[in-house]
Amino acid sequence: MKKILTLLIIAFPLLANAQYNFKKGSLTLPDHEKIQGSIDLREGQLNPTIVNFQAADGSIKQYTPETCLSYDIEGYEKYESYKIPITLSKIKVIELSNGIDTSTKTEAIFLRLLSEGKNVKLYSYRDNLKMRFFIKEAKDAVPYELIRQIYLSAGSNGIAETKKTYLKQLSDLISKYAANESKNIERVGYYQKEIAKVVQVINGAGNQEVTVVNKAPGSRFFAGVGLNVNKLDFVAAQSPGKKIPNDAVFAPTLAVGIDFLINPAIGRLIFRTEASAYTSDHSIDAYNEDEIYPRAHHSFKQASFVISPQFLYNFYNTQKLKVYGTAGFALHLSKFSSISTESLTPGFQPMRTEGGNNLSLRELLIAYPISAGVCLNNKFQLYLGYTAPVSVTGGVANYKINVARYKLGVNYLFGRAN
Incomplete structure (x- = not known):
């Protein structure tokens, strides 16, 4: 998905220059x-x-x-x-x-x-x-x-x-x-x-x-659904270059927001504020340096509320079809539950710890999402999104858990806009 987004971003200036x-x-x-x-x-x-x-x-x-x-x-x-x-x-x-x-x-x-x-x-x-x-x-x-x-x-x-x-x-x-x-x-x-x-x-x-007669509204609301694909990696302090991949986690998400059109007559540049929510179940294996078998297995449930201010730019901008990209930042407010750790003793006997005594998770973090998509008939937006890896752990020095997010979604735009 990152390669697709990169190709779209490269093509955006060509679309913008060629469009009337x-x-x-x-x-x-x-x-x-x-x-x-x-x-x-x-x-x-x-x-x-x-x-x-x-x-x-x-x-x-x-x-x-x-x-x-x-x-x-x-x-x-x-x-x-x-x-x-x-x-x-x-x-x-x-x-x-x-x-x-x-x-x-x-x-x-x-x-x-x-x-x-x-x-x-x-x-x-x-x-x-x-x-x-x-x-x-x-x-x-x-x-x-x-x-x-x-x-x-x-x-x-x-x-x-x-x-x-x-x-x-x-x-x-x-x-x-x-x-x-x-x-x-x-x-x-x-x-x-x-x-x-x-x-x-x-x-x-x-x-x-001399006033603008065909003046489009300066703002509009939208609502959407999507699917987050969360990819977690475990990184140990002893071997920071070694990332231990884990299975992707799929999390449905709901979103609402408002767009402010910088120039409503054209509608090319837009300031967007989006609020979204999702829940997900995570499990991740933790390794020490050069170990073949995991030293611990962490699991937790996460419920998140996200506020994301961003700029949207329509590189190709017609009534029937728009091709756009977005960039901004996202403030994640999360609540964690069902935190547990299964670890192996020196004799490789399993030991379960409830409450995540060995796992420190951040309830507040900032991420930087980008997306690319198309808008059909000024009503439906279909998009792919990517958020660069950010650590969800805090207060520990011997390891960190990074999560990268991919997103596939659709928005419905309310009201009229150019």
Whole structure:
């Protein structure tokens, strides 16, 4: 099973790179011709630099800000392209300039349309440097940036200061288009929600925010069943490189949990919290160094409750089929019972010890599971899982018992998600 999981993990990046997420949309060319088709909706916080467009005949063509005036993914996103100056001042504390950095560069970019009205349009643009907001007045051909500059001033002893030019820009727009409105903007932060409220005042009743219509839920519940295959190894301190294998133990498991979709419109990256429970009966032979016959035979029953936070990533992501992997950690809370040890005396006579006086077991441990699986029709997940060996013994120095877990399971997803 480990080999299968390894092969799947190697194949995941190939699946991710080859996959599109097309949604119905339209694209406007430089000659103002509007073409209908499907547009690749990508996950990520940065504004796109290219857009993949699929025509009715299935052919795919890439467009850039130089070859596309605008595009609209119906119910999701709208972008317009402009060749404009953008500021280059940094915002990370360790990268702040001494004094105000007024440097800019001019390039063609895709701006995401946030809201529009009779007077102005509001856009956002995020690249690897920072988030920026732009305003385009109805009379103007191109938008301009709402400027915020964070810097270290002389004599500030390393304390950052902020020049909020955007407040003056917004104030001028209110005076120009909504002089009768009283709006105190001195405390308006450089955030989408706060700036959008000011733009709503500027545009008045005709303002329209560009919202996501086809918004999938941001969370969903799931329930599942599975089969744990627990493989125990005995390792003696006298011969740490020698592992004594024992028969695998099969343990049915039940699971419930909740998924939080990082970007519900796409549903590629998910934070999952899972709770599961299982019971199992274990028996294991213990050897001393180079012995042919076991020195002792341990047995115990285990009931465990497991909490596992993890990240799930859909490397291949379509409505009908998803191929995914998960990784995280698992907190095992266990209760042990029926602990007994059968040992051999120096004369090789059996001696049974009830209560496990010679066996110390950990009721709390942390493990690190991974899994790979497929999701069918956004409802059923089939997966294989593996947890690296972890010691279930504690407080002893002369031996340890390691358990590796393999898991085969199925989950049912409740609710709608992309």
